[in-house]
Each structure stands twice: as structure tokens, then as C-alpha cells.
Amino acid sequence: MENNDIIKAENRVYKKPALLNDAHMHYCPGCSHGVVHKLVAEVIEELGLTEKAIGVSPVGCSVFAYNYIDIDWLEAAHGRATAMATAAKRLMPDKLVFTYQGDGDFAAIGTAESIHSCNRGESIAIIFINNAIYGMTGGQMAPTTLLGQKTATCPYGRRADLNGYPLSITPLLAQLDGTRYVTRQSVHTPANVRKTKAAIKKAFLNSMEGKGTSVVEVVSTCNTGWKLTPEKANNWMVENMFAKYPLGDLKDVDAKKE
Amino acid sequence: MNDKVTLMKGNEALAMAAIRYGADGYFGYPITPQSEVLEKLEEEMPWETTGMVVLQAESEVAAINMVYAGASCGKAVFTSTSSPGFSLMQEGMSYMCASEVPALVINVMRGGPGLGTIHPSQADYFQACKGGGHGDYHPIVLAPASVQEMADFVALGWDLAFKYRCVSLILADGLVGQMMEKVVLPEQRPRRTEEEIRKQCPWAVMGRKDMRPKNIITSLELDDDKMEANNHRFQATYREIEKNEVRCEHIDTDDCDYLMVAFGSMARIAMKVMEMAAAEGIKVGLIRPITLWPFPSKQIAEVAQHVKGILVPELAAGQMIEDVKLAVECKVPVEHFDRLGGNVPSPEEMFNALKDKLIK
Amino acid sequence: MAKIRGAVTVNTERCKGCNLCVVACPCDVLGLMQKEVNDRGYHFAYMANPDKCIGCQSCALVCPDACIEVYRVVEK
Secondary structure, eight states: OOOHHOSGGGGEEEEEOTTBSSSSSOOTOOHHHHHHHHHHHHHHHHHOTTTTEEEEEEGGGGGGHHHOOOOOEEEEEETTTHHHHHHHHHTTSEEEEEEEHHHHHOOOOOOOHHHHHHTOOOSOOEEEOOOOOOOTTTTTEEETTBBBBOOBBBBBOBBBBHHHHOOOOOOHHTSSTTEEEEEEEEEESSSHHHHHHHHHHHHHHHTTTOOOOEEEEOOOOOOOHHHHHHHHHHHIIIIIHHHHSSEEEEHHHHHHHH | OOOOOOEEEEHHHHHHHHHTOOOOOEEOEEEEEHHHHHHHHHHHHHHTTTOEEEEEOOOOOHHHHHHHHHHHHHHHHHEEOOOHHHHHHHHHHHHHHTTTTOEEEEEBBBOOSSSSSSBBOOOOHHHHTEEEEEEEEOOOEOOOSSSHHHHHHHHHHHHHHHHOOEEEEEEEEHHHHHOOEEOOOOOOOOOOOOOHHHHHOOOSSOOOOOGGGOOOOOOOOOHHHHHHHHHHHHHHHHHHHHOOOOEEEEESSSSSSEEEEEEEEHHHHHHHHHHHHTTTOEEEEEEEESEESSSHHHHHHHHTTTOOOEEEEESSSSSSSHHHHHHTTTOOEEEEOOOTTTOOOOOHHHHHIIIIIIIO | OOEEEEEEOTTTOOOOOOOOHHOOTTTTOEOOSOOOOOTTTTOOEEEEGGGGGOOOOOHHHHOOOEEEEEEEEEEO
């Protein structure tokens, strides 16, 4: 059988979700953002929520998420995405409201909003990309930068005495009464991509059902900021990031009930 | 008809007027001297009646960004704060103006700078009227001088905000917020339905119903030419507002020899000074700016043509006086009188200042 | 015995040549063009060994730019 016999519409098992439009994404080659964008678009499509979805994009590399996924978007000031999502969801409880934030946005400048939105149990989904660096501004230290990790603002490696410790914020959020589902995933292998997609789906359904806050942390790479190839960045992540940020569900209220 | 006269604080009247306007949401953080706004809303429980959302946010920063989101969704949303909190909101004000969303913000001013005092002040005039945040922008600034105006300016503020897709700011001083007066509240209006909002605000972020093209509310535009075009559009709106929306009250200005220009509680004290002056045979008129931006420059310049001098009493160390001086272009003496740090002058003090500085 | 055959198409203009699909492929099907580049200058991915493809979607799942479509048939 020739390729041309296989490549027919009736045999297609995977294609780009239509909601992820044809605009050229500005992300660097190999950037995890692209995979997560794709998953967000796929889940919204599969749940039939295109007409109800409202995304809140952050300040950071994913500031232009609104250019790539064809739903309604709000673009937040740095760190304020969950405050915006709070209002949007409270004013329109029938909508799917989610934020898409990086580590600087979510866990540094926006920490107060992040914690209080989760603590109030806002029925929003939070997609939190943790790549341990500030990508957009050129690779500076993030709250999640690992000890010893070199960045533009800790060029000799992060030191606890100078820079403080890396912040693992997701376990803090899991302790709050308002969170329904808190999980930490990654997108570096096909299996992990599938798990992250399932997590996003659960988070979005929780938002629609008004069940409280869902947090999906995606431990990610920034190969440009880390100065590695995409493949080596994945390996570095597995070898270094997962020890500080281990994958898996941190909290799932519904799982306990079942 | 709803002409029932009630007695309440300015802050409470504002809260009641917002519910009756059909507000969709309030997001705020307690700070003296405006906390009665949130307290009154929580007491009234409008979510049980009109469906209005009321939320005590974790900070003024969060509150203004909640308002930013609500306004971006075409909803009638508002926040209230006082001076230190308003400083925290400047970033949000800038973003909302840059995104052209219609919002209502209330600043019940207290004495500053810093944590300052909890007593009345008008020292946020520059911050309010000149754009306290970054970039070229203006909110429409309304200055109530009575509890009735605290109530009435809610509807006016929102109507203007939706008309021009801009931010309306009610700039009250602590005295107007705290004092109790008679007030007639507006009649209850229904909140707009989602369909009505979609029609009125086709730009609003409400989900792509019927698969319409996506709506994005953002203040970001990295293409300099496009960002310049955005700025030109904002400025064109501001020129339109300056043309159409200047509001001020003239009191006895037709044949006055001296003019006072004062807003808010200082205008109320100035009115007493006019009586005292009349008793001594001195003709003093008053222009009370109701919109501080756009400023009634033309109106002041007209009256300035036939007066010997102008006194600008402020609870600020000389802020509005700059706009008055610009308006009269040095054609008559313009003098300043202030009390600062939360102090409010007696009419006698103000009258003495008028005599000392202008009549001599 | 039924045999699973797969094939992929790559949106070559969208592809940034990050190589993650090549790494993810369990059957060594994919490679990056050695000399040819797209309009943006990237060495895009292609099926270097098309006969080996089983249509497992691994490449497409990890692709950050959603450039890969996957097709699959069961040969009888």
C-alpha cells in the first residue's frame, strides 16, 4: 500500500484542532506552549464549548494566546489573570472561564490573586505553565527557578542565600478549601500529552459545573532560555525539574468520593 | 413615581443608586472613608433581587482588574476606593482606558500623601484628571457636591462610559461620602439581559455565540503604527468628550465682581461664603465644575472677563488652580486657598482668604 | 493477519524543525530535511522511512506547532 492510499480523509486519525487557527505561533521551536495551546483548543472543541469559552491570557510568552485559539479572550495585566477570570465567571456563570499563565505571572507578581482566587473557590480553570524561567523578557530568574539553575539574573546559578528558594506553589493551592482539582503534568512524551489533555478536560468540566477551582500545572521547557536543544531541554526537565516538581494529582475531590 | 425622600450617607446613596441602575457587579476593598459602599451593598444583598454580583476582593489591585474584566464583558461594573487604594488602581485605570471598556470607578478622597489621614481631601485631582497611570489617557471625572449627586452621578457616569467606551470616575471628597443628607433615589431599572448587552456592546467578551468572530479585549499592540493609530483614536474620543460633556454649575456669576471656582464640598462652603460676602455688599459668584475632566475652561474664561479676581479654594495645595489659570490666561489674578491634611475650612476662613487675597 | 499501516503529512510551512517528533517516533519514521528549508528557514520534518509508520500519533501529540496529521489503515 502506497502513502497516497493511506493519506485519505477517511483514514485520518489526528489533525490540528480547527480552533487552533493558521496564524504562525511566535513560540520558539520546541516550546511547550504550543502543545498546551493545542490541547486547550482540542478540549474546547471536543466539549463543544467554543461559544461559551472565555480565556484570560497573561503577560509573558503566552500573552498572544488570543491570537492562536479562536475563542473570546481577555488579556490581563501582569499577574491579574485570575482576578479577571473571577469577575468574568461570577458575572457569567454559564461560561467556561480559564486562565493561561506562566510561572512569573502566576507565582510571582500574581501570587496574591492566584491564592485568593483558589481560596474563594472560583469556578475557573487555571493552566499554569512552569518552565522555571522568564522566557519573554529574555531568560531571567523565575520564582520556580531551581537552585543552581543559571538565568540572566542569577548568572552563576540560583542561590538560596541570595535569591531565596524555588517556589512550589501548586501544593499550597491543593491545601486550600476552594480548590477542587490540582494536578501537575507535563507534555514531553505522547503519554504525558494524553494525561495533560485529560487533566485540562477535567478542569474545564469542573468550571462548567461550578465545582470550584481547578489548577493544571504543566511542568514545561524553555529550551531557548535554558540554552538547550528542545530534546535536551526535555531531558534536563526530567532529570532536574521533576525532583522539585513531581508529576501527578495533588488533589482531586471527586476522586475521593468515587 | 419614586419620589420618596430618605436620609443617608453619600456612600450609601451611591451604593443604592448603583443597584437601582441595574448594575451587574461591584468589586471592591474596604478603605476609609468609603467602606459604606461595600457595606451597604452586602447589607442589601442585591444578588437575591437583581442578580447583581458583589465581591470583596483581596486588594484594590485585584478589585480594579475584576472591574476591567467585567467591563470587558460589557457588564455595568464598578468599584469604589479612597486615595491610597486609588493609587493602587492606576495600572488598571490605564489598561481600561487603553482597552476602551466602559467602567465606573469611585474615589472618595482622603488626605495624603502616603497613608495620610482618613479625613476629607481633594488632593487626588491631578491623579484623577491628568491620568494617574502610565500613558496618555483620561477618565471622565465627575465631582459630586451633595448626597443627591452621589446618587445621580452613578447613572450619569455609566451612561457616559457606555456612550464613549471610556472610564467614568466619580471623584468625591470624604466629606461628601460621609455626610448625611436628603436624597431621592432613582427608580429600580432591570439589569440588561445577555442579548441586550450583545446588541449594545458587540465588542464584549461573552463567548462566541452563534460562532461570531472572536472578541479580544487587550491593551497590547506591538506594531508601533497601529499603537499610534490607537492613541489617535483615544484622543479623538477625548476631543469629542470635551466638546459634548463639559458640565458645571454657575451661581450668581452674571454680575459678580469676584469669582470662586470650587468643586465638591469646597463648593458648598463657597456658597456660604457668597452669602457672607453679599451681607457685606461684595458680589461673589461661583463656578462649580461638575466635570473636572473635561474641565469647564471656556465657562470660566467667559466669567473671568468681567471679574476683578478669582479665588480657587481647594482641599489640595494648588491643583485645580492650574487648570483655572490655563483657562483665564493671566487676564485676571487667580488666587489659591487651601486647607490640607484632612482639615476642612470654616466659611469664615475662606471668606477671609477671599478678602485678603483679592479685595485687600 | 491484519497489518497496521500509517502515514503522516507535515504542514511544512508551520513546522519549525524542533525535532521533537523525530525523537517521539517509536519506529524511526521521521527525519528533518538536511538541506531544504521552509520560508522561515526551518529544516522541516518529513517521512524518511514511510514504510515503518504505524500511525500511532506520537509525533503529532508532541508536536508544538500542530503541523502533523496522522492517517491509519488496517491492511487485511
